[in-house]
Amino acid sequence: MGFEFLVRIRRTSLMAAVIGALFTATYASYPAAIGFAAGAAWSLANLRLIEQIVTGLTGPTRSPIRAMLAILANVGLLAVGGVLLAKLPPMALAAGFTLPFVVILLKAVSLALLGSRVWAAITRSPWRAMALVGVLAVAAWFTVVPLTRAQSGDGHARVAAAGTVAGSAAAQGGHAAAGDELEEEGPSLEFDNLVTILAKANRGNALGHFLHQFEAVIFSVVVALLLCLVVWVATRDNRLVPGPFRNAVEILFEPVYDNIVDLLGPKYGPRYVPFLGSLFIYILAMNLFGIVPLMKSPTSSLNVTFALALTVFVYVQYIAITELGFLGWLHHLAGSPQSLIEWLLVPLAFPIHVLGEVAKPVSLSARLFGNIFGEDMLLAGFATLGISLMAVLHLSGLPFGLPLHFVFLFLALLSSIVQALVFALLSTVYILLMLPHEHEHEHEHGAGPVLAKEAHHPAH
Amino acid sequence: MNPPRTPKRDPSGLRSAGMLLAIPSLLLASPLVGFFLGKFVDRWLGTEPTWSIVGVVLGFIAAGREIYLIIRRVQSEEESDKRP
Numbered sequence: 054m055g056f057e058f059l060v061r062i063r064r065t066s067l068m069a070a071v072i073g074a075l076f077t078a079t080y081a082s083y084p085a086a087i088g089f090a091a092g093a094a095w096s097l098a099n100l101r102l103i104e105q106i107v108t109g110l111t112g113p114t115r116s117p118i119r120a121m122l123a124i125l126a127n128v129g130l131l132a133v134g135g136v137l138l139a140k141l142p143p144m145a146l147a148a149g150f151t152l153p154f155v156v157i158l159l160k161a162v163s164l165a166l167l168g169s170r171v172w173a174a175i176t177r178s179p180w181r182a183m184a185l186v187g188v189l190a191v192a193a194w195f196t197v198v199p200l201t202r203a204q205s206g207d208g209h210a211r212v213a214a215a216g217t218v219a220g221s222a223a224a225q226g227g228h229a230a231a232g233d234e235l236e237e238e239g240p241s242l243e244f245d246n247l248v249t250i251l252a253k254a255n256r257g258n259a260l261g262h263f264l265h266q267f268e269a270v271i272f273s274v275v276v277a278l279l280l281c282l283v284v285w286v287a288t289r290d291n292r293l294v295p296g297p298f299r300n301a302v303e304i305l306f307e308p309v310y311d312n313i314v315d316l317l318g319p320k321y322g323p324r325y326v327p328f329l330g331s332l333f334i335y336i337l338a339m340n341l342f343g344i345v346p347l348m349k350s351p352t353s354s355l356n357v358t359f360a361l362a363l364t365v366f367v368y369v370q371y372i373a374i375t376e377l378g379f380l381g382w383l384h385h386l387a388g389s390p391q392s393l394i395e396w397l398l399v400p401l402a403f404p405i406h407v408l409g410e411v412a413k414p415v416s417l418s419a420r421l422f423g424n425i426f427g428e429d430m431l432l433a434g435f436a437t438l439g440i441s442l443m444a445v446l447h448l449s450g451l452p453f454g455l456p457l458h459f460v461f462l463f464l465a466l467l468s469s470i471v472q473a474l475v476f477a478l479l480s481t482v483y484i485l486l487m488l489p490h491e492h493e494h495e496h497e498h499g500a501g502p503v504l505a506k507e508a509h510h511p512a513h
Numbered sequence: 514m515n516p517p518r519t520p521k522r523d524p525s526g527l528r529s530a531g532m533l534l535a536i537p538s539l540l541l542a543s544p545l546v547g548f549f550l551g552k553f554v555d556r557w558l559g560t561e562p563t564w565s566i567v568g569v570v571l572g573f574i575a576a577g578r579e580i581y582l583i584i585r586r587v588q589s590e591e592e593s594d595k596r597p
Binding site: 404405406408409412413415416420423471475478479486 | 545546575578582
């Protein structure tokens with residue numbers, strides 16, 4: 054048995070553990086799911102350490118120190134296992150622990166089967182193979198349907214209790230709440246995510262309250278850290294011919310740079326690319342984060358979008374004051390009056406301009422929030438419909454739903470990109486409106502900002 | 514990242530579409546902001562509902578002005594795209 058086999062075992066076990074934990078969280082309880090995942094992690098770490106001990110003592114690259122360290126780590130792991138046994142449901146922990154062994158067994162059986170004469174005889178003719186698959190499907194149907202009918206009382210109760218609440222969405226790879234796991238303040242319309250699962254597992258204590266309250270903030274910080282990591286890894290690649298990862302990141306970043314410089318002109322563009330570019334990439338990543346199973350779009354919370362819009366508002370006013378001066382800023386807010394009639398109209402123009410400025414962050418944040426929240430609701434709604442249809446088909450005992458929401462994932466992708474673009478673009482336009490006139494010659498030469506004239510007199 | 518030599522425009526018109534998409538929310542947000550600011554002033558001065566109405570009217574005017582600017586911007590971009 055080679056090491057590749059062990060690597061494949063680990064990979065398969067890891068995937069099976071994630072899927073198993075999701076199913077356990079949906080159909081049993083959150084502590085059981087955490088126990089299952091912890092058991093699988095314990096078992097996988099144990100196997101890895103045993104592998105290190107064996108290779109450290111006997112392999113061609115033997116190293117007694119490595120073996121000793123692995124033995125010590127294994128002792129530590131045993132202690133961790135003892136703590137886990139005391140804290141988590143023991144049955145779930147044991148099930149998770151045995152998972153890699155089940156995978157090894159299944160792999161061994163499949164290896165034996167693939168090399169056997171029976172398998173060769175079946176796969177020789179595609180018709181014979183199809184007939185066998187058909188027979189197995191019919192057998193599975195007659196076995197599963199009576200079993201699920203027996204459980205359907207429980208299943209129906211869950212679906213009914215859930216109402217419009219999202220249920221399990223195995224097809225999306227995600228996970229959602231069942232009716233009996235609802236928050237105290239009413240049914241949640243969104244998929245359950247990692248933070249809500251942890252919050253429910255810690256219901257009643259300070260950690261649970263904190264997680265529930267700062268859910269969107271936690272996800273926005275996670276997205277920011279992930280982006281930092283991506284950029285850090287990409288910028289470490291300083292070779293003359295960069296690697297694929299850096300190339301991929303540059304493909305994403307270059308159009309952002311181009312667009313901002315194109316709009317603001319070569320003088321101001323590069324100065325504001327760090328802010329506006331980060332804004333676009335950050336919002337795009339946050340919008341798309343909701344599609345990732347067990348995650349949530351932080352932009353589906355008005356608090357996050359308003360914070361972003363407020364940042365833009367404050368930054369735009371700061372730019373205006375630094376570029377125009379305080380009196381110039383007031384002059385701009387008064388509608389940049391030049392003639393006597395315009396000066397006489399200042400009492401009317403000033404409140405209109407101030408209102409327009411204040412309405413900008415409200416409009417920016419409400420649009421982003423509304424679109425992303427609506428998109429998440431749509432996905433959750435159709436995933437729930439897929440689960441409800443399983444109940445109609447008397448298959449509610451099965452741990453997955455029809456993937457009805459699949460089409461809307463593409464819509465979500467499009468709307469995420471468009472909304473991030475709109476936010477960044479309008480922020481750029483707001484900055485452009487505040488900048489002093491660059492000069493019209495650039496426009497004549499075809500290299501300057503497209504709308505230099507409007508930037509000069511935005512109010513007219 | 515090296516700065517690009519020639520700025521490129523988005524050929525799909527997504528930018529223009531995005532900017533035009535800003536109009537409905539702006540049309541809604543400005544009168545709302547005007548109303549709430551007016552209501553605040555009304556409560557402060559005890560002149561309900563005068564300033565709320567003034568706020569809504571000014572909000573609509575502000576929204577109209579913003580929308581006018583956005584449409585002009587989109588038009589200018591389209592014109593500059595057509596230019597060789």
